[in-house]
Amino acid sequence: MSELAGTPVPGLAKLWTHDPVTAGPYRLVGRLGAGGQGVVYLGEDDAGDRVAVKMVNVDLSDPRARSQFVKEIAAARRVAPFCTAQVLFAEVDGERPYVVSEFIEGLTLHRHVRERGPVTGNALHRLAVGTVTALAAIHSAGVVHCDLKPDNVVLGEDGPRVIDFGIARALGVTETASSRVMGTTAYMAPERFRNDAIGPPCDVFAWAATIAFAAGGRPPFGNDSLFAVMHRVLHDPPELPALPPVLDELIRECLAKDPADRPAAERVLVRLLRQDGTVSEPLRRENLLEVGNETAGAPTPNDPLPQVTPTASQPRPTQPQAPAPPRTPTRPTVPTQARPTQPVTTQPAHQPVTVPGVGAGGGGGAWRRLRGEALDAWGISTALFLGSAGSAAGYVASSAVGPAAAAGAVTFVVVYLVRLLVATAVGGRPDHG
Structure with missing residues (x-):
């Protein structure tokens, strides 16, 4: 194996006899891992920049x-x-x-838990924030990870990073219990086993299972035989370790059997950030992702969580504004020397949008208006006046007190109810000037 010029890489193994030694402009200096999709190598260019090179098991002879x-x-x-x-x-x-892809130095979450034990406290919170921030960014680009698991989360120096997103769908790995995905059964959503559509809710389920593993050292549906795990995923409730109340509630929602019952990744992120007061106002998607990124990348588990002061340019749910120019997030630089043999054309990453419902007021406005109108003195006075007029008209018509009183009462009730309903429907009291 070639010697690396930089620091040692955890988990790096020697190349096997039949492994390639180059990939385009990169020297392959060791194995980072292997699975059903292919082998991942550590690559290094002439300048010493490192990348992860995944040789994929796919036949591209078919157009x-x-x-x-x-x-x-x-x-x-x-x-x-x-x-x-x-x-x-x-x-x-x-x-x-x-x-x-960019090489992230650090242990995978799976190896960290195996060697050092479960993740707890603020470190667990930041892990949850970082991984769901990654999912929100992935989903906003129209990508589904399809294979999120502890082995695809790397604990880098600047926080957790999600790797291998989009690779599974690029390889067509959407089968249910094929040999290529048996190793990730414990993190697969129920719809995967029912051969239903694959979408973002599958990733949300996998995220919840991954965080449960990080906190307890085992997946929430076990990791024994394939069919036993499948049965539990499809029919049994999850077995979760002790978790903070907010996180426990979120994990259980995200492990719902019906994908329609799971919250979107952005909603999960908002709820996690609200838990520690990091965000309390509406934020554009890009701003939300930046806050999640900063929270996840805090230097040590005991440091205070970063706070955000919303600016006037942030749109309110009822007053949309024009999107602001995207801000460039602070991330480690990636190698720029590499040039693809056949580059894949890219498009702008994403457009900032308002996160639906963030900071919006709850329901109950109609009820408050109804209660206010019911006690409105002007409305009651009007109804009493018209009721009196009805009584007088009834007395003139019948010359009897009983029918006149009944006519007045009916007039009062009808006028009062009609005004109450009309005023509530139009959303406020009239101007009494």
Whole structure:
């Protein structure tokens, strides 16, 4: 194995006899990991910049398979760099296709828990924030991870980073219990086993299972035989470790059997940030992701969480404003020397939008208006006046007190109720001037 010029890399293994030694402009200096999708190598260019090179197990001789692969990788490249390892380019022309991405130095979450025990306290909160921030960024680019698990979360110096997003769908790994995904069964959503549509709710389920593993050292549906785990995922409630109340509630919602019952990644992020007071006002998606990124990347677990002061330019839910120019997040630089043999065309990462419902007032406005109108003195006086007029008209018509009183009462009730309903429907009291 070639010697690295920089610091040792945790988990780096020697190249096997038949492993390639180069990939485009990179020397392959060791194995970072291997799975059903392929082998991941540590690559190094002439300047000493490191990247992760994934040699994927896919046959691109079929034009349709090739087109799908290129499309998915192009989408992955559009993901904003918040708590993710950026995809740099993909090579599809050679005999062995590969994907080059930013190399994040650090232990995977799986290895960290195995060697050092579960994650607790503020560190667990920041892990949850960082990983769901990554999912929100991934989903906003139209990408579904499809294979989120503890092995695909790297605990870098600047916080957790999610890796390998989009690769599973690029390879067409959407089968239910195929040999290529048996290793991730414990983190797969129920709809995967029912052969239903794959979408962002699958990632939200996997996120919850991953955080539960981080907190307790085991997946919430076990990790024994394939069919036992499948049965529990489909039918049994999760077995969760002791968690903070807010996080416990979120995890249980995200592990719902019905994907429609799971909150979106952005909503999960907002609730986590509200828990510690980091965000209390409406934020554009990009601002929200930046806050999540900063919270997850706090230097040590005991440091105070960063606070955000919303600015006047942030749109209110009822008063949308024009999107502000995207801000460039502070992230580690990635190698710029590499040039793809066949670059994948990219498009702008994302457009800032208002997070739906963040900071919006709750329901109950109609009830408050109804109560206010019921006690409005002007309205009651008007109804009494018209009721008296009705009594007088009834007395003139019948010359009897009983029918006149009944006519007055009916007039009062009808006038009072009609005015009450009309005033409530139009949203406020009239101007009494």
